[in-house]
Amino acid sequence: MHKHHAPRLVATDLDGTALHSDGTVSTRTAAAFARIEEAGATLVFVTGRPPRWMSDVAGAVRHRGLAICANGALLYDLRTEQIVESHLIDPEVLAEVVAQLRANVPELAFSVEYVGGFAHESDLGAAMLTSRPCAKLLARHPRMDPDQFHACVHEVVGHLVTATHSSGTALVEMSAQGVTKATALATLAGRLRVEPFETIAFGDMPNDLPMLSWAGTSYAVANAHPAVLAAVDHVTAANDDDGVAQVIEERYR
Known part of the structure; x- marks a missing residue:
């Protein structure tokens, strides 16, 4: 994926990745997220968090889009605040x-x-x-x-x-069994008719590894787990330095 091809899908982890260490979405990151949508692309939060921990983050993106919660088990609509799909342990x-x-x-x-x-x-x-x-x-x-x-x-x-x-x-x-951030993201991408090569993903911890390997282009934040730093295509700045926003600004000029 070349610089002049803006990705059609951006998938990002939240805690330790897109969020600052205090759990907030910075002004710069919120502006970068808005840029994705303005470009006609899709932003998806892919998180270990349950839906009930999403309201503060939903506010930062003006309650738009879908989130993959609980490491892929739940698909959550940020607009309606409803779970639209679930893959549960019996x-x-x-x-x-x-x-x-x-x-x-x-x-x-x-x-x-x-x-x-x-x-x-x-x-x-x-x-x-x-x-x-x-x-x-x-x-x-x-x-x-x-x-x-x-x-x-x-x-x-x-x-x-x-x-x-x-x-x-x-x-x-x-x-x-078999439910990961990647399986949920792949399902969602399929519905949007988006291919892995049209996708960039950001993460920091081992639960992000399946998603990072599925995406055509993967980024770790500088503060990521060693296994994640070793697995990705690129490393951006740390979460507290708005590393995710820096890449988005570059990709959606």
């Missing part, structure tokens, strides 16, 4: 995953992101926690290295769910 699978992790990894604390809200195991108990479908199962370990913990979870339950991580702590996020 209760039977959820119960099996919790049981297998419990049996193999001591000291875990579980929580779940349902379509309608969030629950901790300590509040509900394991049986209640796994009694209905969920968008995301989270497991936290008190002290394991984040990358090691992810590898461990993948080894134990990788045949049942798709595990990733994005927080820089020993917190693993699990989605229904």
